[in-house]
Amino acid sequence: MQMLKFAVLPGDGIGPEVMDVALDVLKAATEPAGIALDFQSADVGGIAIDNHGAALPESTIKVCEDADAILFGSVGGPKWESLPPAEQPERAALLPIRKHFSLFANLRPGLLFKELTDASPLKTERIPDGIDIVCVRELTGGIYFGPKDTQTLDDGDVQASDTMVYKRSEIERILDVAIASARSRSGKICSVDKANVLTTSVLWRKTATEYLAANAPELELSHMYVDNAAMQMARDPNQFDVLVTENMFGDILSDEMGIVCGSLGMLSSASLGTQNNSHGHPFGLYEPSGGTAPDIAGQGIANPCAQILSAALMLRYSFGLNEIAETIEAAVKQTVKDDIRTGDIAFGKPAIGTQAMAQAIIERL
Numbered sequence: 175m176q177m178l179k180f181a182v183l184p185g186d187g188i189g190p191e192v193m194d195v196a197l198d199v200l201k202a203a204t205e206p207a208g209i210a211l212d213f214q215s216a217d218v219g220g221i222a223i224d225n226h227g228a229a230l231p232e233s234t235i236k237v238c239e240d241a242d243a244i245l246f247g248s249v250g251g252p253k254w255e256s257l258p259p260a261e262q263p264e265r266a267a268l269l270p271i272r273k274h275f276s277l278f279a280n281l282r283p284g285l286l287f288k289e290l291t292d293a294s295p296l297k298t299e300r301i302p303d304g305i306d307i308v309c310v311r312e313l314t315g316g317i318y319f320g321p322k323d324t325q326t327l328d329d330g331d332v333q334a335s336d337t338m339v340y341k342r343s344e345i346e347r348i349l350d351v352a353i354a355s356a357r358s359r360s361g362k363i364c365s366v367d368k369a370n371v372l373t374t375s376v377l378w379r380k381t382a383t384e385y386l387a388a389n390a391p392e393l394e395l396s397h398m399y400v401d402n403a404a405m406q407m408a409r410d411p412n413q414f415d416v417l418v419t420e421n422m423f424g425d426i427l428s429d430e431m432g433i434v435c436g437s438l439g440m441l442s443s444a445s446l447g448t449q450n451n452s453h454g455h456p457f458g459l460y461e462p463s464g465g466t467a468p469d470i471a472g473q474g475i476a477n478p479c480a481q482i483l484s485a486a487l488m489l490r491y492s493f494g495l496n497e498i499a500e501t502i503e504a505a506v507k508q509t510v511k512d513d514i515r516t517g518d519i520a521f522g523k524p525a526i527g528t529q530a531m532a533q534a535i536i537e538r539l
């Protein structure tokens with residue numbers, strides 16, 4: 175029997191609620207194919223601060239190191255907001271885990287089903303068939319990780335700086351992820367930069383042009399300045415297919431894409447590492463795009479779809495089980511199409527809870 179060994183880090187707020195049912199869906203989808211789940215759970219985020227004194231304890235890192243992938247919930251909440259910024263769950267857990275596992279590529283599907291166009295702030299006539307794009311964001315370089323400094327100047331003024339740094343090799347490896355994604359889709363890549371102002375962007379654009387010409391000449395590559403890309407995302411998101419960009423631009427653009435695609439409860443994401451796992455696929459961390467939703471946590475009403483779709487991405491990228499991933503995605507789509515909805519995507523239709531939503535998805539697998 176094939177075994178899938180992964181770490182489960184539910185985190186805080188709605189994390190444990192949506193994780194529980196996502197595991198039920200995963201089990202129901204893999205069992206008929208003779209595949210067993212071998213997962214180990216560990217604390218991360220606020221609950222890890224409470225139980226172990228650190229947002230990312232050594233014991234949790236060990237559980238992840240022993241696994242082939244990480245299924246992550248979300249971290250943070252009001253209880254830990256008074257901690258110093260560097261100790262807060264998001265900063266003290268998410269950034270270090272990305273760094274520790276060299277998770278350099280973040281893929282976010284910007285997927286809005288036709289049945290849910292009401293969830294988007296865009297007018298339905300702009301997105302009559304919903305939205306289907308992908309944002310590929312570089313995750314371990316750029317201004318978030320470059321040298322930082324704060325100093326008091328001779329005249330008493332205070333100056334702070336963050337430095338944006340990129341190597342050609344870092345740009346090439348994220349382009350590889352975008353190329354793979356574009357090859358499985360329409361073959362179009364839009365590389366987003368600010369090459370009219372930033373030196374790193376000049377290198378980014380040159381590298382993208384040369385690398386694609388040498389390695390994927392069949393793909394259609396375009397370039398766009400980030401300010402224009404932000405406008406185009408709000409005007410006509412479907413003009414994009416695969417977007418590829420550096421860390422900070424991707425942070426902002428992928429959040430914009432998230433809101434354009436409607437409920438956070440539907441949006442999954444994958445962060446892929448440089449190392450292959452024991453299945454010969456990239457080690458990765460898979461998580462919903464939203465946070466811990468403290469306003470609805472504990473009520474059993476959170477939308478589990480983002481967590482379930484993140485589990486599907488794990489099957490696809492870290493275990494090479496594309497067919498089962500597609501089965502899960504189709505079941506989620508059919509459930510929504512059948513007007514079975516949690517509150518965040520109900521729009522006047524009757525709303526059901528987290529567990530009932532997951533059960534409906536399992537029935538449609």
Ligand code: NAD
Pocket residue numbers: 188192247248249250251252264268438439440461463464465466467468469470475476477478480518
């Ligand atoms: P949030 O994403 O938690 O919530 C924003 C809104 O979206 C809320 O109204 C919430 O109810 C709704 N929402 C989100 N996911 C939902 C779901 N699955 N089903 C139904 N509705 C859903 O963002 P926030 O309120 O800004 O942050 C809350 C906490 O989460 C903060 O502590 C923040 O630091 C943390 N956070 C963590 C991550 C992460 O772990 N990756 C990401 C973002 C925010």
